[in-house]
Amino acid sequence: MTEVKYPCYWQKKDGRGQWYWIYYAKNAEPIARSSESYIHKSDCTHSVSLMKGSSGDPLSLSNGKRLMSQTLPSPEGTD
Template sequence: MSVSYYNLYQDSQRLWRWKYVASNGKTIAVSSESYYNKGDAEHGINLVKNSKLDPVV
């Protein structure tokens, strides 16, 4: 069984970004901005996780 997850990574400019990958392996959401600090990107993920629209249950 596949599991949906958030992927935190550095882009080609070494800035932090995240994406949400569904259980079928397709990316269905991405961060709308890059972050200089990893903690800021993690905070962005937590904002989505704590919203009522969070795709991960």
């Protein structure tokens, strides 16, 4: 069996047999989970792709005012 390397996304099935993902940080702690479950694994994989592609999106405050107008720095090793 292959050793898991962190950080990473894991795709799993819930009790209803639907797919969801969890993002694990470098320390192997879960820090994010998909907000919904998916009937098809391909839809779950697409959701992970959307998350991976959003790293350059601006960060906003909860009141809708933009906190940063620049992109966030890339995580280590993803440039």
